[in-house]
Amino acid sequence: MPELPEVESLRIYLLEQEIVGRTITEVDADWPGIENTADGMGGLSALPGRKITGASRVGKNLFLKLDRGVLWLHMGMTGRLAVMHPDDEPLRFTRTTFFLDDERRIELEDPRRWAGVRLEESPDSIIGNLGPDALDASFTPQELIKRVQHRRSPIKSVLLDQSVVAGIGNIYADEALHRVGIRPSLRADRLSTQQLTELHSAIRTSLLQALRYIVDHPDERGRPYVVDAYDDRMRLHRKKGSTCPDCGTKLETQKFGGRTAYFCPKCQA
DNA sequence: AGTACGTCCTGATCGC
DNA sequence: TGCGATCAGGACGTAC
Numbered sequence: 001m002p003e004l005p006e007v008e009s010l011r012i013y014l015l016e017q018e019i020v021g022r023t024i025t026e027v028d029a030d031w032p033g034i035e036n037t038a039d040g041m042g043g044l045s046a047l048p049g050r051k052i053t054g055a056s057r058v059g060k061n062l063f064l065k066l067d068r069g070v071l072w073l074h075m076g077m078t079g080r081l082a083v084m085h086p087d088d089e090p091l092r093f094t095r096t097t098f099f100l101d102d103e104r105r106i107e108l109e110d111p112r113r114w115a116g117v118r119l120e121e122s123p124d125s126i127i128g129n130l131g132p133d134a135l136d137a138s139f140t141p142q143e144l145i146k147r148v149q150h151r152r153s154p155i156k157s158v159l160l161d162q163s164v165v166a167g168i169g170n171i172y173a174d175e176a177l178h179r180v181g182i183r184p185s186l187r188a189d190r191l192s193t194q195q196l197t198e199l200h201s202a203i204r205t206s207l208l209q210a211l212r213y214i215v216d217h218p219d220e221r222g223r224p225y226v227v228d229a230y231d232d233r234m235r236l237h238r239k240k241g242s243t244c245p246d247c248g249t250k251l252e253t254q255k256f257g258g259r260t261a262y263f264c265p266k267c268q269a
Numbered sequence: 270a271g272t273a274c275g276t277c278c279t280g281a282t283c284g285c
Numbered sequence: 286t287g288c289g290a291t292c293a294g295g296a297c298g299t300a301c
Contacts, residue, residue, distance in 0.1 A: 003294070060295080077295050078280085093279095112278050114295065153272065162296080170294050238294085240283085257273070260293085 002075035003060060004134055004167030005211035009224035010081050011057045012215060014064075014106075017083040022100040023051045024066075029096040031113055043119035047071070047098070056123070058133050059166025063123045070123050076114030082107045082223055134167040134203055141200040148188045148196060155191060156184030157256045159203075168203060170259050171234070172210065176202040177261075178235050178244075183268040184261040185254060236262045 002010070027044045039045040047066075054065035064071040073081070082091060086103045093111040100106070108115060120126065131147060132139040147164045148155070158164055159173040168176070177184050179202040182195060191199070213233055214224050231237075235245050242251045244264035251262050 006294090074295085076277095077293070078278095110278095111280060112293090112295095114278065116296090151271075157272090160295085172294090258275085259295090 002079060003169035003172050004057075004207050005172070005214055006224065007057055007060050007062050007075060007167075008135075008211055009214040010075070011055045011062055013218075013222075013224050014055050014081065014083070019052050019064075019083065019100065019104075019106065020054055021052065022102055022104075024048055024098050025101050026099040027096070028099070029117065031095045037118070042117050044096070044117065046119055058123065058127050058136075059130050059162055060169070061123075061126055061130070061166075070120050072116065072118045072120050072123070072126055073108070074116035076110060076112065076116065078112040079108060079110040079115035080223070082109065082221065130162050130166040131164045132166065134165050134207055139165060139200075139204075141197040144200045144203075145193055145196045148191070149193075151188040153188060154185045154256050155182060155188045155199075156259075156261050158188040160257075160259065165203070167207065170261075171238075172203070172206045174238075174262050175206040175210075175235050178264060178268060179206060181267050181269060184256065184263050236264075238262050 024047045027041075027047050029041050029044050037043045046069075050069065051067040052064055053067055056063045056065060060074060062073040062075070064073065075081075078093075084090070084105050084107050090097070091107050091109040093109040094107040095110050095113060095115065096108040096117055098106040098108075108117065132143055144165065148158055151158045151164075156173055156177065159168050159176070160170065174184065176199060180195065180198045182191065182199060218224060236242065236251060238260070242262065243249060244251060244267055247264065247266050249264050249266040252265050254261050254263070
């Protein structure tokens with residue numbers, strides 16, 4: 001679920017909750033997704049005693065900066081974070097809990113257990129495999145053109161490749177492509193520089209618009225809104241029988257590497 | 270290097 | 286209404 005706007009909203013949420021300056025006193029983690037290290041828990045056994053000094057993000061990757069090292073967090077498809085108070089009941093699908101020195105705790109909930117958590121020395125090992133963040137100034141139209149113009153895969157698939165540009169997921173890839181009238185099946189190397197320039201702009205507009213909406217609509221606990229792909233604010237309602245917001249034509253779907261693309265057969269040539 | 274595909278896991282939705 | 290089948294917004298590893 002969480003793409004760039006959702007992860008960024010989580011970062012902002014954590015900062016608003018004033019977790020910076022807090023020290024992690026204890027970690028409760030026990031699930032398959034993080035056992036791929038010597039201590040069997042993503043290196044998290046070394047976390048107690050470390051202080052949180054900041055929060056950053058690249059693409060869908062969230063980093064809690066520590067006084068030594070960095071805590072890498074990836075929400076996968078269904079992950080979400082919550083800052084909890086002592087009296088709060090644990091969330092139903094909490095997989096990892098970080099206890100803080102002010103009695104609060106950060107819970108990572110993830111029904112599907114695809115989230116990732118790991119203690120790293122620095123973010124570099126993860127950032128090194130990523131393209132520029134889609135909202136960073138380094139992601140220019142020229143950068144998109146350079147990274148895409150030699151790819152023969154469908155543009156939809158290329159946009160989901162985090163090593164091309166980091167932060168775009170299935171939803172916003174479809175949103176951006178609809179915005180510029182490009183069919184998801186079109187080979188990336190067949191797009192003109194003009195089209196790619198427009199696509200670059202559409203990507204940023206889609207992400208920024210979503211981020212603003214999410215931040216402005218927290219849930220009853222003050223947590224970032226969870227994007228609902230059927231939500232009215234999305235251009236493309238990902239539901240059978242949905243229609244194009246511009247022309248009313250019934251949307252079609254097509255699979256790319258197991259991911260479903262929604263598009264308007266009339267507006268997206 | 271780039272591409273295609275299977276796989277991790279479980280809740281929600283679909284279709285009969 | 287009930288229930289099995291299908292689907293889901295991510296990303297990695299492997300094989301070609």
